[in-house]
Amino acid sequence: MDNEELELRIRPIGYIRTGKAEKFHARHQPLETESEENVLELVEGAGMREAIQDLGGFTRIWLVWWFHRNPGWRPLVLPPRGPAKRRGVFATRSPHRPNALGLTAVRLLGVKPGKLLLGPCDLVEGTPVFDIKPYIPAYDSFPEERVGWMDEVDAAMQQPPAYGVQWGGLAEEQGRWLAEEWGVDFRPRMAELLGRDPSPHRTRRIGRRGERFEIGCGAWRGLFRVEGAIVTVDELQAGYPRRFLNDPARPVLPDREAQLAFLVRWPECGVEGA
Ligand SMILES: C[S@@+](CC[C@H](N)C(=O)[O-])C[C@H]1O[C@@H](n2cnc3c(N)ncnc32)[C@H](O)[C@@H]1O
Incomplete structure (x- = not known):
């Protein structure tokens, strides 16, 4: 049979509820230490109730799912890790x-009629899921294998950061205020990313902003300059526009209250300006 004729039609067996509205809310891979609970709702009928029989007792499953929010593909991609x-x-x-x-291996926390309760996931809200398989360590785990370019990147990560990162007057005040008043502190993560490489990078959410550069870190942004091997973050900004933050139809926005309070204190430090 000609390759062009080979096509597979598949239908979702369910949809995941993770509350992660935007792609960047979901981690690149699930973080096991997070105490997240997600739900896979199986489609009604279609034998799904029987199909999940006997999953109880497995503590981890594979999900095979669809990146349904991606319009196309690219043969070469820019991974978030490394140079x-x-x-x-x-x-x-x-x-x-x-x-x-x-493909994600997720913790199975419970089996309920028509749904599975799952631990941390890297899927956005509403992602269609096509298949579930039990995770079987004897078949699925080979921790000694080599991981190509990722080994090289990991070795480079052991080296000290290539850039020094400092916080300019306003960014320092804003960072301190967010940490003290709201317990929000993304500065270590921002410093780690910028210290490795502050050059524009789509997946690391670094881009140009006029004379300066911008980095996105969770719901927040930092504006910075690079002089030699020194990165200076001058200003922090709330990453969501006010119309999103004030929109009750968007129930899940990270750091929403902190962003609104931040914009009251620094009205000009938002994505729309003052
Ligand atoms: C790096 S991929 C890895 C996914 C999976 N663990 C794998 O290895 O195939 C995870 C990222 O996919 C994105 N993502 C999650 N659900 C998506 C969806 N339904 N459509 C498009 N992108 C999605 C999120 O930005 C998330 O950070």
């Missing part, structure tokens, strides 16, 4: 694949 270097998509876990299938 700004494009890699063949099949050597990465990038969402931009020719067949946009995602």
Whole structure:
């Protein structure tokens, strides 16, 4: 049979509820230490109630799912890890694949009629899921294997950061205020990313903003300058526009209250300006 004729039609067996409205709310891979609870709602009928029988007792399952929010694919992609270097998509876990299938091993917390309760996930809200398989350590785990370019990147990460990162007057005051008043502190993560490489990078959410550069970190942004090997973050900004923050139809926005209070205190430090 000609390759062009080979096509597979598949239907979702369920949809995940993670509350992660935007792609950047979801981690690149699930973080096991997070105490997250997510729900996989199985489609009604279609034998799904029987199909999940006997899953109880497995503590982890594989989800095979669809990157349904991605319009196309790219043979070379820019992974978030390591230097700004494009890699063949099949050597990465990038969402931009020719067949946009995602694969995640998730903790199975409970089996209920018509739904599965799951631990931390890297899927956005409403992602269609096509298949579930039990995770079987004897078949699925080979921790000693080598991981190509990722080994090189990990070795480079052991080196000290290439750039020093400092906080300018306003950013310092804003960072302190967010940490003290709201317990929000993304500065260590921002400093880690900028210290490795502050050059523009789509997946690391670094871009140009006029004379300066901008980095996105969770719901927040930092504006910075680079002089030699010193990165100075001058200003922090709330990453969501006010119309989103004040919109009750968007129930899940990270750091919403902190962002609104921040914009009262620094009205000009938002994505729309004052
Ligand atoms: C790096 S991929 C890895 C996914 C999976 N663990 C894998 O290895 O196939 C995870 C990212 O996919 C994105 N993502 C999650 N659900 C998506 C969806 N339904 N459509 C498009 N992108 C999605 C999120 O930005 C998340 O950070």
